[in-house]
Amino acid sequence: MSIQLERRHYLQSYRSQPAVMAGGKGNYLRDEQGRQYLDFSAQFSACAVGHAHPEMIRALEDELRRGVGITSQFVTEVRAALAARLVSLMPAPLDACLFGVTGSDANEYALKVAKMVRGGGDIIGFYRAYHGATAGSAAATGKTETIQRHQGIRQLLPAGFAHASPPYCYRCDFGQTYPGCGLLCLEYLKTQILHRGPDNIAGIIVEPIIAGGGVIVPPPGYLTELVRFCQAHGIVVIFDEVVTGFGRTGRMFAFEHEGVVPDVVVLGKALTSGYIPGAAVVVRHEYKGIVDRFHLHGHTHSGYPLMCRAALATLDLLSRDRLVERGAAVGERLGAGLRELQKHHASVGDVRGLGLLWGLEIVRPGTKEPDLPGADRLGGLLLEEGLVVEVEAQPELESSVIVMHPPLTITDADADAALSMLDKALARFERSAAD
Ligand SMILES: Cc1ncc(COP(=O)(O)O)c(C=O)c1O
Numbered sequence: 001m002s003i004q005l006e007r008r009h010y011l012q013s014y015r016s017q018p019a020v021m022a023g024g025k026g027n028y029l030r031d032e033q034g035r036q037y038l039d040f041s042a043q044f045s046a047c048a049v050g051h052a053h054p055e056m057i058r059a060l061e062d063e064l065r066r067g068v069g070i071t072s073q074f075v076t077e078v079r080a081a082l083a084a085r086l087v088s089l090m091p092a093p094l095d096a097c098l099f100g101v102t103g104s105d106a107n108e109y110a111l112k113v114a115k116m117v118r119g120g121g122d123i124i125g126f127y128r129a130y131h132g133a134t135a136g137s138a139a140a141t142g143k144t145e146t147i148q149r150h151q152g153i154r155q156l157l158p159a160g161f162a163h164a165s166p167p168y169c170y171r172c173d174f175g176q177t178y179p180g181c182g183l184l185c186l187e188y189l190k191t192q193i194l195h196r197g198p199d200n201i202a203g204i205i206v207e208p209i210i211a212g213g214g215v216i217v218p219p220p221g222y223l224t225e226l227v228r229f230c231q232a233h234g235i236v237v238i239f240d241e242v243v244t245g246f247g248r249t250g251r252m253f254a255f256e257h258e259g260v261v262p263d264v265v266v267l268g269k270a271l272t273s274g275y276i277p278g279a280a281v282v283v284r285h286e287y288k289g290i291v292d293r294f295h296l297h298g299h300t301h302s303g304y305p306l307m308c309r310a311a312l313a314t315l316d317l318l319s320r321d322r323l324v325e326r327g328a329a330v331g332e333r334l335g336a337g338l339r340e341l342q343k344h345h346a347s348v349g350d351v352r353g354l355g356l357l358w359g360l361e362i363v364r365p366g367t368k369e370p371d372l373p374g375a376d377r378l379g380g381l382l383l384e385e386g387l388v389v390e391v392e393a394q395p396e397l398e399s400s401v402i403v404m405h406p407p408l409t410i411t412d413a414d415a416d417a418a419l420s421m422l423d424k425a426l427a428r429f430e431r432s433a434a435d
Pocket of ligand 1 (some may be wrong): 044101102103105130131132137211212240241243
């Protein structure tokens, strides 16, 4: 019934699965027939602490009772507390922040900050990366099957954005192999920046792991050199950690893996564990004086009390239950299990990931040819087995990836259960492909 109602009245801007979800508890979702699914999509990485967590509910109920209709016109205790708490997690000189409603909205602000700081200039993004659905964030996006490909809609995108090849070693745009490539993609990008004139570039926006674009993990040293080069030329380095932030990759923030410090960090999703939409932008100390002077950005619900409370409750749980460390440990087990599965399933071309963010590249067995309809079918089989994943496919751009990003609260047993469901679904998938 719900499916028919939706199909009739709801505009389908995202293809929905043929299941009606009624709720969730912990690491599981539940459909309207009461069937449980292990949630390896976790609200697209947002639901870090699991579903219907009693302490999240208590914190939000308390805040609702206090009254949440206070706008940015006033200081609130929760907003100030969250700002102080968030910057305390960051390395120097990142010590000022602004809150937003969505990741897209926060990226818009980050782009404005780069332009303010540099007095204008272009923005460089990466092909396959995703930064959001609003004009600026969509223009920075290089995952072009979304808005950019639609002739009419792309006219809504602002000018002044360029895109670079991502460090996608499995399908290198330059036909190279790491490490023999000497990071040719990065060397080429550096040359492009020099040709363009670094002074004409306001900022570069980077997903430290390109998540929705296929879980593309840059090879060691890539981010260190990218950040060093851009900062040496005064280009504002924005790390979009909307997916990777708050423990998703096994560290609190993905930039910690290489010890780099970007100029701007964009956060969203797990900031509030997805209980309330929320996002944040953290900037270098010296930017505050520049951007504070202007009313650059804001929405009715930017930094409103309910979102701040959800974020504080999330940070409490991450720290009290050591979820970042726990997620890292279970993530290693999951990654090892996925690599083992790859040995027995020729349709898994590549396994990539860090922490609890993993991607399986689905190919036609024995080749590197992407299997787009196959990845979709596999997603359906996984749902039948009881595992929710995200299927990401880019037609014409050779990528069909099953993305797995469960809550940070999953246990070893959950990881093993997911591996077993994946094994079964892959076997069914490969048998049906062979028939
Ligand atoms: C890396 C990244 N940045 C930004 C966004 C946009 O966030 P939102 O959907 O909250 O606007 C997303 C969304 O998936 C994302 O994956």
